Amino acid sequence: MSGTHEARLAELGVTLPDAPAPAANYVPFVRVGDLVYVSGQISMGPDGLITGKLGDTMDVEAGAAAARTCAIALLAQCKAACGGDLDRLVRVVKLTGFVNSTVDFTDQPEVVNGASDFLVDALGDAGRHSRSAVSAAALPRGVAVEIEAIFQVS
Template sequence: MSCYEKLQALGISLPAVATPAAAYVMYAQTGNTVFLSGHIAKKDGQVWVGQLGRDMQTEEGKQAARAVAIDLLATLQAACGGDLTRVARIVKLTSLVNSTSEFTEHHLVTNGASELLAEVFGEAGKHARAAFGVAQLPLGSCVEIEMIVEIR
């Protein structure tokens, strides 16, 4: 099953590619490696505001991370000239979770993105990653994730 068939089976339609909110580009490519800028969580087209451990719990944060992964896939598709079948491997995710100092389940929040990428790309979607808790993210977003991808 192709990545597009998997997306369809999951009921996922990729959104329009986001535009940069500051002085950066959404992705940069060197050789066969694409670096995707951090994407913040959105819900119903708006910034998904919240802090894990204060007004959000792990499961909602996981849903937010999954939403970020969908936006990352839209940007990745643009980086691949409109063809996600060019993805050779998702190499690494870096996840920033807006959280209280007591919250310790950043890794479980980030699973929302990691699990989706593995569903869509199979073995090629399994990646290295880091998940951090931070005191605040741009616009009050609950999660921000960046991604490194090898393409063909």
């Protein structure tokens, strides 16, 4: 049975994938009290990794779409941390977004808005969060965006 959050995701045409497995020696999330810390989720679409460098091979719109895929993976991890019940998500507390970008690219906030806007669209006020959006000279496997999150859960 789908809960409130998943019903809203369905309205947006989004089905959460299985939570991605970690790619190295770390865990995908850690729960401490009512907080879930989710490891960085990299931009990935149905055809594999979304790679590129903002300000060179990608524009802001493509970067924002890549950030949106990170947000979907973050929710999938949060759902896994909540035993499969996404309605235990109380709110998104913080996102930290890393954007693979050139030295002179300064629109990192607009790129990470792809994740922020999606979370607010999907979760309403529970999706509003604090945030950092920073540039990175390179990201793992050449991906365009990586985002980590902190969620409050019940």
